[in-house]
Amino acid sequence: MKVIRSNIVIPICIFIFAAGSAEAASYTVLEGGVDNGGTVRGRIILHGSPPPPRMLTVDEDMEVCGDNRPSEELVVSDTGGIKNAVLSIDDIQSGKAWSLPDEFVYHQEKCKFNPRVLLIKPKASGVVLNNDPVGHNFHTISRGIYNINKKMKSESRITVAKNKIRRPGVIRVKCDIHSWMKGWWIVARTPYTVLSDENGNFSITDIPPGIYTFKTWHEKLGETEQTVVIKAGETTETDVVLEL
Numbered sequence: 001m002k003v004i005r006s007n008i009v010i011p012i013c014i015f016i017f018a019a020g021s022a023e024a025a026s027y028t029v030l031e032g033g034v035d036n037g038g039t040v041r042g043r044i045i046l047h048g049s050p051p052p053p054r055m056l057t058v059d060e061d062m063e064v065c066g067d068n069r070p071s072e073e074l075v076v077s078d079t080g081g082i083k084n085a086v087l088s089i090d091d092i093q094s095g096k097a098w099s100l101p102d103e104f105v106y107h108q109e110k111c112k113f114n115p116r117v118l119l120i121k122p123k124a125s126g127v128v129l130n131n132d133p134v135g136h137n138f139h140t141i142s143r144g145i146y147n148i149n150k151k152m153k154s155e156s157r158i159t160v161a162k163n164k165i166r167r168p169g170v171i172r173v174k175c176d177i178h179s180w181m182k183g184w185w186i187v188a189r190t191p192y193t194v195l196s197d198e199n200g201n202f203s204i205t206d207i208p209p210g211i212y213t214f215k216t217w218h219e220k221l222g223e224t225e226q227t228v229v230i231k232a233g234e235t236t237e238t239d240v241v242l243e244l
């Protein structure tokens with residue numbers, strides 16, 4: 001398999017919270033899948049040494065929530081790989097089937113959102129669980145994608161009905177009782193949307209050949225875009241280096 005490598009250093013100084021255009025064409029799944037598609041893979045890497053994790057003060061419900069804890073806003077491996085970056089190609093109108101579920105599950109456990117970054121299929125329904133024996137106040141912030149601000153009793157749930165999440169984009173999640181609780185919901189535009197793993201690795205497969213915009217998003221490091229060329233049956237290797 002031919003591998004095309006491009007190493008790109010992109011300094012980041014702007015944090016863009018909102019998602020891009022709301023009015024892109026909707027995505028169509030090709031029956032029979034993508035024949036002889038290409039792959040883009042690589043690593044998301046932090047430039048330089050990571051700072052020590054910021055410590056979060058746990059000052060409510062400590063008997064359930066536990067002690068002060070390191071923030072997970074920037075998780076970097078020993079070799080500099082960045083976890084929980086979102087990599088996507090949004091400008092594909094038709095292609096492979098979705099692997100994200102039609103119904104997502106989101107947890108609050110020991111006063112922490114799990115997972116920290118959740119990928120969601122457009123128009124998916126879902127459930128938010130409070131698994132803790134204390135109350136939370138589940139609060140989402142977005143530009144009209146899905147906004148809710150609701151008290152949750154201990155061991156309770158909120159149901160998110162189908163179509164309540166209106167469009168792709170970024171939704172910030174917080175708890176108003178426990179100020180350290182933070183999370184993100186990323187509503188994908190296409191199935192060509194993945195998270196980097198704990199070593200910063202990612203792989204997006206079955207891409208129809210073409211020239212696309214390859215996007216990265218990270219909650220702390222912001223957004224980048226670059227052009228990626230996908231050839232039939234080939235792998236394009238792209239490492240993205242982000243700066244604090």
Ligand SMILES: [Cu+2]
Nearest residue numbers: 136175177178
């Ligand atoms: Cu809470």
